[in-house]
Amino acid sequence: MADPKKLFIKTYGCQMNVYDSERMAEAMGGSGYIATDTPEDADMILLNTCHIREKAAEKVYSELGRFRGLKDANPDLKIGVAGCVAQAEGDEIMRRQPLVDLVVGPQSYHRLPAMEARTRAGEKVLDTDFPEEDKFEKLQSRPKASRGPTAFLTVQEGCDKFCAFCVVPYTRGAEVSRPGDRVMSEARDLVSRGVREITLLGQNVNAYHGQGTDGGDWGLARLIRELAEIDGLDRIRYTTSHPNDMEDDLIAAHGDCAKLMPYLHLPVQSGSDRILKRMNRSHTADSYLRLIERIRTVRPDILLSGDFIVGFPEETDEDFEATMRLVEEVRYGQCYSFKYSTRPGTPAAERPQLPEEVKSERLQRLQALLSQQQAEIQDSMVGREVNVLFEKKGRLPGQLIGKSDYLHAVYTQAPESLLGQIARVRITASSSNSLAGALVGV
Ligand code: SAH
Ligand code: SF4
Numbered sequence: 012m013a014d015p016k017k018l019f020i021k022t023y024g025c026q027m028n029v030y031d032s033e034r035m036a037e038a039m040g041g042s043g044y045i046a047t048d049t050p051e052d053a054d055m056i057l058l059n060t061c062h063i064r065e066k067a068a069e070k071v072y073s074e075l076g077r078f079r080g081l082k083d084a085n086p087d088l089k090i091g092v093a094g095c096v097a098q099a100e101g102d103e104i105m106r107r108q109p110l111v112d113l114v115v116g117p118q119s120y121h122r123l124p125a126m127e128a129r130t131r132a133g134e135k136v137l138d139t140d141f142p143e144e145d146k147f148e149k150l151q152s153r154p155k156a157s158r159g160p161t162a163f164l165t166v167q168e169g170c171d172k173f174c175a176f177c178v179v180p181y182t183r184g185a186e187v188s189r190p191g192d193r194v195m196s197e198a199r200d201l202v203s204r205g206v207r208e209i210t211l212l213g214q215n216v217n218a219y220h221g222q223g224t225d226g227g228d229w230g231l232a233r234l235i236r237e238l239a240e241i242d243g244l245d246r247i248r249y250t251t252s253h254p255n256d257m258e259d260d261l262i263a264a265h266g267d268c269a270k271l272m273p274y275l276h277l278p279v280q281s282g283s284d285r286i287l288k289r290m291n292r293s294h295t296a297d298s299y300l301r302l303i304e305r306i307r308t309v310r311p312d313i314l315l316s317g318d319f320i321v322g323f324p325e326e327t328d329e330d331f332e333a334t335m336r337l338v339e340e341v342r343y344g345q346c347y348s349f350k351y352s353t354r355p356g357t358p359a360a361e362r363p364q365l366p367e368e369v370k371s372e373r374l375q376r377l378q379a380l381l382s383q384q385q386a387e388i389q390d391s392m393v394g395r396e397v398n399v400l401f402e403k404k405g406r407l408p409g410q411l412i413g414k415s416d417y418l419h420a421v422y423t424q425a426p427e428s429l430l431g432q433i434a435r436v437r438i439t440a441s442s443s444n445s446l447a448g449a450l451v452g453v
């Protein structure tokens with residue numbers, strides 16, 4: 012048998028890209044590829060890219076330039092670009108960077124093995140279609156390899172919301188949900204390979220509406236309840252959600268589905284109704300706050316996380332102060348905040364832009380507040396008992412690292428036999444980005 016070829020994949024952007032990279036690696040297994048961690052010994056390099064902000068997109072070109080030497084040394088090396096930059100700028104990538112052999116958009120990954128074969132015949136190949144068929148059904152899985160205890164599972168793709176700043180509706184296309192039986196069988200397969208925690212993914216995961224195994228329509232809450240019936244699956248999470256799609260049954264599930272973890276990423280972007288309107292978010296600061304109140308009524312200890320954009324076109328000091336007030340009111344356990352980045356082709360790109368210094372100054376203030384809240388909530392865990400799913404060994408001897416129900420990283424002295432297991436841990440200390448704990452009853 013010929014030596015296996017080696018595939019190096021570098022992933023940027025969101026968890027959906029992480030999931031896609033895994034599936035692409037599996038699919039390329041069928042073409043005789045195994046994964047490598049080093050580009051130097053690869054036969055194929057694939058960059059799975061992100062287009063969400065300008066910096067993310069520009070990184071792709073500088074990264075590609077770095078592979079020139081490798082291609083000189085190995086003319087058989089094939090270089091591919093996948094993901095959202097591939098979708099948005101496929102032709103430009105081919106023009107600007109002759110090193111690239113292959114460009115594949117996020118909805119065409121099932122065609123990757125065939126595309127790779129064509130590059131071996133000396134062709135340059137580009138596929139950024141939005142084909143009718145479901146890429147996940149066509150992406151083959153390799154025979155069951157065991158894997159770590161946590162996994163992502165994409166259940167929904169694309170977005171119909173068209174927030175005025177965002178490229179996702181253009182790079183990922185319209186909202187599509189995978190049928191319930193496919194999700195269920197993929198989840199069962201993951202559990203049989205050692206997975207205890209599954210994070211359901213979608214650009215708008217709570218807009219999930221897939222065909223159920225009973226022929227009816229399943230919303231996300233129903234899907235979660237069905238998944239919760241799988242023995243051996245202990246934790247369910249989902250991300251990312253839009254406030255307008257938090258349906259009543261999903262809120263209820265947070266109160267009564269024990270396997271649904273008390274953590275919710277619910278981006279609001281801004282606390283100013285004027286800006287929210289211009290962002291085309293179709294919710295107000297107040298409707299968001301009331302929604303959070305309802306979620307906290309059924310699950311008072313839920314840890315909330317969010318996304319914010321500062322310096323959106325025409326954002327005034329007053330608008331920004333409204334964002335600060337909203338943050339004060341919500342108290343987030345975790346947050347992501349960004350300076351607005353102008354994205355070609357989106358409506359907000361046409362609006363008067365704010366100076367960079369204004370954006371930087373606001374971001375600094377917002378991040379200071381968010382970090383303070385994050386630290387306070389993390390510190391408040393000290394002395395409490397939590398469940399920890401141990402994922403890997405720590406740097407110190409005898410130490411394991413895992414995540415609590417609230418998604419805090421927890422370092423604990425624990426036997427290796429607990430890897431992949433959930434144990435009760437008492438939190439003893441809180442440092443900048445993690446907690447330390449001790450096994451209960453040991
Ligand atoms: N679907 C998710 C988020 C997708 S993008 C949602 O609706 O919440 C992840 C985050 O990137 C967004 O929540 C937003 O905060 C940020 N983002 C998107 N476009 C951006 C832009 N043009 N500039 C800065 N941040 C942006
Ligand atoms: Fe982008 Fe808005 Fe869709 Fe989220 S909901 S992916 S921010 S357009």
Ligand code: F3S
Nearest residue numbers: 024025061062063095
């Ligand atoms: Fe980036 Fe595409 Fe995800 S733009 S954030 S990789 S959906």
